[in-house]
Amino acid sequence: MFDEKTQAIRRGGIGASETPCLFKECVKTRKYLTPIQLFQRKLGLVVETEEENLYAERGLALEPMVANRFMRKFKCNLIDPRDVFAETNGILVHPEYPWMMATLDRWEEGSYQPVQIKCLTWDQKDDFGEDGEEKVLIDYRIQCMKELGIMRDWLYSQGTRESVLPELSYLPVQFDDRSMTMVCPIIEWDKNLWNAIVAADSAFWLDHVMTGTPPPPDDTEAYTDYLIEQTDMNSVEVVEVSDEETNRWAAQYVQAKEVIKRANEIASVAKQKILVKMAGKPKLHGAFGRMTMVGGKEKPHTDWQGVAMAMNPTAEIVAQFTDIKTSAQYPRLTPDKKWLEALPYRSVQLLENPNE
Numbered sequence: 001m002f003d004e005k006t007q008a009i010r011r012g013g014i015g016a017s018e019t020p021c022l023f024k025e026c027v028k029t030r031k032y033l034t035p036i037q038l039f040q041r042k043l044g045l046v047v048e049t050e051e052e053n054l055y056a057e058r059g060l061a062l063e064p065m066v067a068n069r070f071m072r073k074f075k076c077n078l079i080d081p082r083d084v085f086a087e088t089n090g091i092l093v094h095p096e097y098p099w100m101m102a103t104l105d106r107w108e109e110g111s112y113q114p115v116q117i118k119c120l121t122w123d124q125k126d127d128f129g130e131d132g133e134e135k136v137l138i139d140y141r142i143q144c145m146k147e148l149g150i151m152r153d154w155l156y157s158q159g160t161r162e163s164v165l166p167e168l169s170y171l172p173v174q175f176d177d178r179s180m181t182m183v184c185p186i187i188e189w190d191k192n193l194w195n196a197i198v199a200a201d202s203a204f205w206l207d208h209v210m211t212g213t214p215p216p217p218d219d220t221e222a223y224t225d226y227l228i229e230q231t232d233m234n235s236v237e238v239v240e241v242s243d244e245e246t247n248r249w250a251a252q253y254v255q256a257k258e259v260i261k262r263a264n265e266i267a268s269v270a271k272q273k274i275l276v277k278m279a280g281k282p283k284l285h286g287a288f289g290r291m292t293m294v295g296g297k298e299k300p301h302t303d304w305q306g307v308a309m310a311m312n313p314t315a316e317i318v319a320q321f322t323d324i325k326t327s328a329q330y331p332r333l334t335p336d337k338k339w340l341e342a343l344p345y346r347s348v349q350l351l352e353n354p355n356e
Contacts, residue, residue: 016102016146020139022200035215078106095157099205102147113166122177129185144169144187149194
């Protein structure tokens with residue numbers, strides 16, 4: 001999606017959309033980009049996936065339309081950074097810290113206030129406030145703050161007085177619902193957050209990218225994959241375990257993996273049997289709740305709370321996996337694989353033989 005020149009520039013620093021992965025609070029970003037993946041990307045060990053490129057390409061295609069809507073709505077004019085920073089293909093590089101960079105979508109003419117355009121799915125509406133409100137996910141707040149900070153420091157390096165530097169960034173978001181709703185929350189200048197961003201970017205670049213030293217291990221699958229890739233399994237030394245505690249934990253780990261594997265197999269068989277039973281019917285009612293067919297596709301939707309409670313979980317497990325949301329009138333159970341690990345093996349047997 002990016003030409004070779006742009007890719008080369010991006011490898012030379014950390015972009016504003018990449019910085020959030022360096023903060024543990026940014027759960028959304030870390031689903032598709034973790035510190036070890038960013039490390040590999042900057043060393044040229046991996047490239048951006050096709051899915052990431054398609055997502056970025058979709059955003060670029062819709063960007064002009066949202067920019068025009070923004071100008072009509074707020075009666076202003078926006079500047080395309082690619083018309084100003086042609087040498088870097090629109091990428092703004094920090095004048096003092098060259099590893100800090102940002103690809104601004106637009107900025108407001110006269111005020112130089114950055115405009116970061118997002119095109120998202122309708123189910124993310126609750127993550128954003130209305131026009132002028134400062135309600136955004138921490139991921140986007142960090143991204144916009146970095147863009148605003150780089151813009152401020154660049155303007156200052158060009159002789160702009162500090163008193164007239166931009167004080168906020170706009171975040172127009174267009175959703176893919178039928179009416180193509182657009183809201184525009186703002187991000188106000190926060191010097192403390194900016195300092196944290198500078199520290200995170202600088203530490204990662206100088207301590208890891210420049211030295212080739214990978215970031216500290218974490219519990220992500222990406223880091224596990226990285227360790228496997230870096231390990232020559234033929235030369236791994238076999239460690240004999242003699243203490244009872246380690247052996248006990250190893251046995252529990254193996255047992256838990258087997259329980260999850262068996263539960264997934266049961267779920268797959270059950271799903272196929274249910275689809276056959278439904279035979280194109282729109283709904284199916286049973287002891288475990290309701291299942292529906294959506295849009296004619298084979299995607300059963302289950303009342304997981306009913307399924308979970310039918311297993312007679314202990315009060316401790318219910319408390320552990322209950323998510324109380326402000327919009328709900330009652331606690332909502334959210335069972336997942338961890339739920340299966342917490343349940344006794346007897347529950348898996350009940351799934352196999354529900355009549356027992």
